[in-house]
Amino acid sequence: MTADNIRKRGYITYEELKARGLLPPEERMLKGPVAIAECPEEIPCDVCVVTCPSRAISKKVIYELPRIDWNKCTGCGICVGACPGLAMFVIDMSKGDRAYITLPHEFLPVPREGDEVILLDRKGDRVGRGRVVRVFTYRRTYVVTVEVPRDLAMEVRAIWVEK
Amino acid sequence: MPRDRRIWKHPIIDFKRGRKVRFFFEGKVVEAYEGETVAAALYAIGIDVLTWSPKLRRPRGPFCMIGKCSSCLMKINGVPNVRTCIEPVSEGLVVERQREIPPIPETSENRQVHVEELDVDLVIVGGGPAGLIAAMEACKRGLDVVLIDESPRIGGQLVKQTHKFFGSHEWFSGHRGFEIAELLSKKLASFKNLRILTRTTAYGIFKDNVVGAACFGSTPGNYTIRFRTCIISTGASENYLVFPGNDLPGVIGAGGAQTLMNVFGVRPGERALVVGAGNVGLIVSYQLLQAGVKVLAVVELMDEIGGWFVHAAKIRRYGIPILTRHTVKEAWGCERVEGATVVAVDEKYEPISGSERDYEVDALLLAVGLTPDNRLLAQAGAKMVWLPSAGGFVPLRTVFQETTLRNIFVAGDSSGIEEATTAMVEGAIAAITAVESVRGISKEDEKYRKRLLKFLWGEYRASPVVRRAAEAKKKALIDPEKLEEVVRG
Numbered sequence: 001m002t003a004d005n006i007r008k009r010g011y012i013t014y015e016e017l018k019a020r021g022l023l024p025p026e027e028r029m030l031k032g033p034v035a036i037a038e039c040p041e042e043i044p045c046d047v048c049v050v051t052c053p054s055r056a057i058s059k060k061v062i063y064e065l066p067r068i069d070w071n072k073c074t075g076c077g078i079c080v081g082a083c084p085g086l087a088m089f090v091i092d093m094s095k096g097d098r099a100y101i102t103l104p105h106e107f108l109p110v111p112r113e114g115d116e117v118i119l120l121d122r123k124g125d126r127v128g129r130g131r132v133v134r135v136f137t138y139r140r141t142y143v144v145t146v147e148v149p150r151d152l153a154m155e156v157r158a159i160w161v162e163k
Numbered sequence: 164m165p166r167d168r169r170i171w172k173h174p175i176i177d178f179k180r181g182r183k184v185r186f187f188f189e190g191k192v193v194e195a196y197e198g199e200t201v202a203a204a205l206y207a208i209g210i211d212v213l214t215w216s217p218k219l220r221r222p223r224g225p226f227c228m229i230g231k232c233s234s235c236l237m238k239i240n241g242v243p244n245v246r247t248c249i250e251p252v253s254e255g256l257v258v259e260r261q262r263e264i265p266p267i268p269e270t271s272e273n274r275q276v277h278v279e280e281l282d283v284d285l286v287i288v289g290g291g292p293a294g295l296i297a298a299m300e301a302c303k304r305g306l307d308v309v310l311i312d313e314s315p316r317i318g319g320q321l322v323k324q325t326h327k328f329f330g331s332h333e334w335f336s337g338h339r340g341f342e343i344a345e346l347l348s349k350k351l352a353s354f355k356n357l358r359i360l361t362r363t364t365a366y367g368i369f370k371d372n373v374v375g376a377a378c379f380g381s382t383p384g385n386y387t388i389r390f391r392t393c394i395i396s397t398g399a400s401e402n403y404l405v406f407p408g409n410d411l412p413g414v415i416g417a418g419g420a421q422t423l424m425n426v427f428g429v430r431p432g433e434r435a436l437v438v439g440a441g442n443v444g445l446i447v448s449y450q451l452l453q454a455g456v457k458v459l460a461v462v463e464l465m466d467e468i469g470g471w472f473v474h475a476a477k478i479r480r481y482g483i484p485i486l487t488r489h490t491v492k493e494a495w496g497c498e499r500v501e502g503a504t505v506v507a508v509d510e511k512y513e514p515i516s517g518s519e520r521d522y523e524v525d526a527l528l529l530a531v532g533l534t535p536d537n538r539l540l541a542q543a544g545a546k547m548v549w550l551p552s553a554g555g556f557v558p559l560r561t562v563f564q565e566t567t568l569r570n571i572f573v574a575g576d577s578s579g580i581e582e583a584t585t586a587m588v589e590g591a592i593a594a595i596t597a598v599e600s601v602r603g604i605s606k607e608d609e610k611y612r613k614r615l616l617k618f619l620w621g622e623y624r625a626s627p628v629v630r631r632a633a634e635a636k637k638k639a640l641i642d643p644e645k646l647e648e649v650v651r652g
């Protein structure tokens with residue numbers, strides 16, 4: 001049972017996200033940056049719903065899974081900085097052999113544009129190096145966009161900046 | 164002695180340290196910053212042992228950091244048994260460790276104790292989220308309110324929460340815990356009908372509706388507070404776990420560690436092991452990482468992670484392993500934890516011999532649950548019920564949060580362990596009902612209270628991930644009509 005697996009391991013896999021219908025359709029992925037909520041449990045939280053400037057995320061009751069209207073999402077990355085679960089990511093697969101991942105970061109040192117950083121997957125394994133292309137802060141969470149090899153787009157979910 | 168444990172750079176918090184002060188610790192002059200408590204200041208400069216157990220003389224260090232566990236009792240300016248974790252430093256204090264149970268001093272110096280009698284519409288004991296919201300709702304409606312908290316600053320657990328909160332935007336979701344505390348404190352400062360007594364402990368509820376409270380420190384006081392209504396929102400205390408070495412300095416409650424690193428900016432250790440993968444254990448692990456502490460693993464007895472998936476995912480992606488079906492077998496060390504042995508358990512949760520693994524750590528954090536602190540209610544004779552899923556004994560109450568003692572309400576973790584959002588909503592419901600008791604309820608307030616109840620029971624607590632706590636709270640309910648029966652006995 002997948003439900004048990006994620007609660008045993010503490011991370012979810014690409015296959016599991018797909019099976020649960022939490023990923024945008026392929027055509028949308030290829031079109032430009034788009035948000036993914038890796039928030040698979042029915043927790044009482046409405047932060048993404050109320051912060052998305054495009055009103056792309058909805059819930060009927062507070063504990064539903066967040067539903068993203070991928071056609072409305074502009075990939076702005078605000079939800080990445082707002083989400084208390086640090087579960088929102090923006091993926092851009094529209095630019096050739098490189099993919100761009102926007103992810104939350106709350107550690108020092110602060111990543112700067114141009115920095116080369118370590119790429120971590122969902123279970124903390126170092127899967128390569130990437131380059132920071134953009135950083136902004138939202139309520140003191142750094143929202144960082146990294147350029148990664150295309151095949152790592154659905155694997156990398158954190159960065160580590162070497163001191 | 165280890166180097167100074169203070170954190171100077173943090174991704175989330177700007178520590179505002181006060182001016183330097185000097186005090187005497189066992190005859191030596193030591194430095195601290197205004198705003199620190201004695202225990203925090205000593206821990207910061209590497210003093211691990213604050214006291215010894217009276218019988219076996221085992222070393223003791225800070226555990227809870229909120230005045231609830233008594234492992235930090237020291238003699239200050241000649242007064243024994245002072246809870247140094249909530250006692251602020253000041254210039255020239257004389258601090259000594261106690262090696263046995265000290266005799267009660269004769270009134271050697273003439274300590275002037277300020278004595279005051281108060282008469283109020285509402286007294287609130289405990290200034291966490293539940294108490295702060297209760298104060299706000301009651302003050303807005305014109306009640307005369309006194310809010311008591313034994314810690315030097317109000318906010319309760321919120322002041323040490325550096326992560327953003329979940330919940331509803333109507334209840335501050337998306338804000339970090341300490342920001343919520345600041346916001347509420349600021350709002351409360353504008354009320355003329357509110358008096359806040361910090362560093363003041365309520366020690367009893369007496370007949371004819373009187374709360375007794377004592378203020379410690381440089382301006383000692385004793386307050387007799389006659390009330391028409393009373394809300395108890397005293398929060399919870401952290402649980403211990405039984406294993407050899409569990410009393411070594413460096414074995415710290417997860418909340419205690421949060422207070423050290425997030426309130427005082429003092430690193431609890433360099434290398435840590437966390438016991439318990441509920442939300443508290445998961446969050447504290449993430450916060451340790453932010454404070455520059457290496458977290459070797461989170462150990463969890465059960466088959467699966469107890470906390471929310473998103474909290475687990477946050478630490479897994481930085482490589483912190485979560486070992487389910489494992490427990491801590493023992494901790495070792497001389498005057499401080501130097502390591503701990505972790506062991507796997509079978510289906511019956513019995514240790515599997517041969518599976519032991521040693522970890523060299525200087526901090527072992529216990530995040531194994533909380534117990535509601537409702538001693539005042541028990542003392543006053545409120546009917547209690549034993550509900551393990553709520554954390555222990557909790558008072559019976561109506562949906563309006565009234566206990567079996569008329570006009571005495573309970574809200575927040577002291578009514579059963581839950582979380583900040585529900586604590587705030589319970590506080591609001593209790594406050595509005597207190598207003599009703601004092602001067603009747605307006606149509607609008609009745610409507611508002613209905614909406615709060617609907618949100619609490621029909622929406623928030625309907626989430627499957629909080630079901631266990633919600634069911635427990637349901638079990639503690641008595642029909643408002645039944646209250647009459649219970650009261651009459």
Ligand SMILES: Cc1cc2nc3c(=O)[nH]c(=O)nc-3n(C[C@H](O)[C@H](O)[C@H](O)COP(=O)(O)OP(=O)(O)OC[C@H]3O[C@@H](n4cnc5c(N)ncnc54)[C@H](O)[C@@H]3O)c2cc1C
Binds near residue numbers: 324328446574575581
């Ligand atoms: C690690 C961690 C993470 C958490 N994360 C979240 C989260 O993301 N979202 C969420 O909603 N909740 C979260 N919570 C839970 C939340 O912080 C608590 O449920 C909430 O603070 C309970 O509020 P309270 O007002 O009942 O008690 P508390 O906040 O514990 O406040 C009680 C107050 O009473 C005072 N007091 C106690 N006894 C006396 C006495 N006799 N006299 C005078 N004063 C007294 C204490 O000094 C204290 O200030 C978290 C808790 C922890 C530990």
Ligand code: SF4
Binds near residue numbers: 054057068073074079
């Ligand atoms: S990326 Fe921007 S538009 Fe898309 S869901 Fe997030 S906040 Fe909304």
Ligand code: SF4
Binds near residue numbers: 037046049088
């Ligand atoms: S803000 Fe984050 S944690 Fe909250 S519902 Fe949205 S995705 Fe989930």
Ligand code: FES
Binds near residue numbers: 232
């Ligand atoms: S009472 Fe001070 S550490 Fe617990």
